[in-house]
Amino acid sequence: MNNLSTEVLPMSLEFQQLPPEAVSLSRSQIIRAVELSDEIKDESKQWQIYLNALSLSAFETWLESRGSSFNINLSECTVLQSASANLIPNVANLKIGEYKICIITMGSFIDEQVDISRIVVDLPEYIPHFYVLVEVIEEEEKAVIQGFLSYQEFLIKQQNVNLIPDSDWNYEIPLTWFCNEPDRLLLYLNCLVPEAISLPAIPTNRIENLELTKEQLIKILPQLQTNETCQVLTWEQATAVLTSPELVDWIYKLQIQSEILSITSIEKHLSDIFKLITQPAINVGRWLWDELDTLAEQTWNLLPNIAPQPVMRTPVEEFTVISSQLQQRGLEIPVQARGAYQDLSLAGVPLRLYAVTWHLLSEAEPNSWTLLLILGTPALETLPPNLKLRVSDQTGILVEQEVNPELGNSYLFTRVVGNFDEKFLVSVNLGDGVEITLPSFAFDMSR
Numbered sequence: 001m002n003n004l005s006t007e008v009l010p011m012s013l014e015f016q017q018l019p020p021e022a023v024s025l026s027r028s029q030i031i032r033a034v035e036l037s038d039e040i041k042d043e044s045k046q047w048q049i050y051l052n053a054l055s056l057s058a059f060e061t062w063l064e065s066r067g068s069s070f071n072i073n074l075s076e077c078t079v080l081q082s083a084s085a086n087l088i089p090n091v092a093n094l095k096i097g098e099y100k101i102c103i104i105t106m107g108s109f110i111d112e113q114v115d116i117s118r119i120v121v122d123l124p125e126y127i128p129h130f131y132v133l134v135e136v137i138e139e140e141e142k143a144v145i146q147g148f149l150s151y152q153e154f155l156i157k158q159q160n161v162n163l164i165p166d167s168d169w170n171y172e173i174p175l176t177w178f179c180n181e182p183d184r185l186l187l188y189l190n191c192l193v194p195e196a197i198s199l200p201a202i203p204t205n206r207i208e209n210l211e212l213t214k215e216q217l218i219k220i221l222p223q224l225q226t227n228e229t230c231q232v233l234t235w236e237q238a239t240a241v242l243t244s245p246e247l248v249d250w251i252y253k254l255q256i257q258s259e260i261l262s263i264t265s266i267e268k269h270l271s272d273i274f275k276l277i278t279q280p281a282i283n284v285g286r287w288l289w290d291e292l293d294t295l296a297e298q299t300w301n302l303l304p305n306i307a308p309q310p311v312m313r314t315p316v317e318e319f320t321v322i323s324s325q326l327q328q329r330g331l332e333i334p335v336q337a338r339g340a341y342q343d344l345s346l347a348g349v350p351l352r353l354y355a356v357t358w359h360l361l362s363e364a365e366p367n368s369w370t371l372l373l374i375l376g377t378p379a380l381e382t383l384p385p386n387l388k389l390r391v392s393d394q395t396g397i398l399v400e401q402e403v404n405p406e407l408g409n410s411y412l413f414t415r416v417v418g419n420f421d422e423k424f425l426v427s428v429n430l431g432d433g434v435e436i437t438l439p440s441f442a443f444d445m446s447r
Contacts, residue, residue: 014316022142023065030141039082041256048105050089052079055105055134058143063096064310066186070096078126083252087229087242089117089170092126102128106135106146114178117170118235124200125243127151130185147178148185152197169230169238202243207278210240214274217241220265224231225254225282246277291423315341319354322374322411331415333372334358343378349387352378353426357443360417367420369443375428376411383410388429391416400423420444 033053037046044206053315060072062447073095078084084092091103114133120126133146134341157163157177165171179185184318203209210217216237229251233241241247250273254266283293319341339356354374360366375389385405389412391398399414416424423442429435 006171016280019144021353022137022144023061025057025141027144027364029054029061032057036079036082036085039256041085042086045086048089049079049085051105051107051136051138052085052089052103053137054138055103055143056080056091056094058134058136059094059101059103059132059145062182063186064146070189072096074086082407083245086252086255087248088119088126089115090120092120092128094128097191099130099200100128102131106133107138112175113172114175115170115172118165118171119242121154121171122165123239123242124202124344127199129194129199130188131178131195132182132185133175134432147173147180149178150188150197151199153177153298167230169235178201186226190292193416206240206243208382209390210244210276213237213240213241214278217247218270218274221247221251221270222254222263224251225266244277246273257400275322306420315354318376319350319374322354322376322413326374326413331372337372339372342438344428346428346430346436349384349430350378351387351428352376353428353438355426355441357441359443367416369420369439370415371424371443372413372415374411374413384430386431387412389414390427390429392425392427393418393422418443 032263033050036053037050040046040049041391063070063072076093076095078088078090080090093102094101104114104116106114116131120128120131129151131149131151133145133148135146137143154173154177157173158171161354163173174315213236217240220232220237221241223319229238229241250270280295282296319339326333333356337356337358339354341352341354344351344353352375354372354376356374358370360368360370371391373381373389373391375387377383379433383403385403387403388400389402390400391414393416398416401412401414403412418424420443423440425437425440427435427437
């Protein structure tokens with residue numbers, strides 16, 4: 001250890017020890033890390049993702065142990081999204097309040113250098129306000145928050161030493177770049193405004209650049225099924241891919257699928273993906289307001305209300321249909337029969353009641369008449385399942401018909417017979433006391 005410079009010595013000694021503030025990793029946190037690593041097919045990446053997940057858990061626990069009231073937002077955290085974790089070796093897009101944090105994970109074997117992916121340094125979508133260095137001592141199920149570095153400080157140091165990335169798209173930086181007093185990070189998060197650390201704006205021409213490179217990418221992206229990103233793509237091509245969530249997802253699905261697809265099939269799907277990303281979409285949500293957006297109004301025409309419309313027949317035409325169906329069931333309606341209809345509304349349900357009568361001319365019942373009742377809707381739609389048609393006379397309830405939900409009745413019908421001095425009372429019921437009773441029916445042929 002004597003050959004180390006005095007500048008590096010304090011930091012190195014810090015990393016050689018397991019300080020009392022080391023964070024213990026719970027069994028559930030370890031299980032989550034295993035599950036996240038298992039979602040990646042490439043075994044060479046699984047260990048790093050496992051460690052990344054543990055460092056994220058440790059950092060969360062560390063913040064909570066400091067009595068922090070920060071809002072921890074994991075919704076865009078890359079290690080928790082398999083497609084992003086598959087391509088991004090650091091833990092990016094963790095939000096602590098309004099600050100973006102990137103966790104740099106180190107194993108328990110400490111070197112004097114640490115790798116930071118170019119992705120979290122050169123792509124604005126992933127650049128943080130602070131890089132946080134976390135050492136994971138996996139065999140002891142503990143982790144240590146070792147230090148932090150602001151993006152602004154990184155830029156200054158990078159320019160001073162003319163730091164460039166290696167062939168694996170990593171910047172190798174000294175541990176001494178990190179402030180080894182992690183509690184100072186809490187002070188900055190509490191007192192500093194995010195705008196004090198200026199982050200580069202996300203370019204507005206991402207889609208245009210993707211459009212320019214799509215023909216190349218359609219040809220070479222299928223190679224990622226078995227090769228590393230940095231082995232297939234140039235950095236410019238990778239920039240277009242890594243800043244497109246749709247392509248990041250597509251690469252992940254390509255690598256985990258068990259089915260071997262032909263290059264032709266892969267390229268065809270890729271071509272469709274690029275169209276979905278780069279071409280504008282018609283906003284069909286506007287259609288609900290009877291409006292077309294600028295794109296749709298060039299070639300589309302709105303239909304009128306396309307909800308199922310009732311088949312509009314006159315009551316006579318409708319009754320003709322019903323009577324024909326009844327005759328098929330064996331109920332004959334003589335030509336001298338006469339009828340009428342009445343439209344009803346019961347608890348907002350539109351109904352139509354037909355009443356048909358005729359004089360029975362049989363010798364056995366010379367003074368009798370019959371009443372045929374048909375209850376339906378104006379368009380012969382299915383009736384409510386709890387609808388009942390009831391017919392009574394002086395002696396009691398003669399008929400009570402109910403809709404059978406399994407049959408999907410479009411109408412109820414019944415027929416009663418009485419003497420000239422008999423009357424029938426008809427009621428329509430929807431249950432729960434919702435009922436209408438019509439004036440009674442009688443039969444008198446005198447004028």
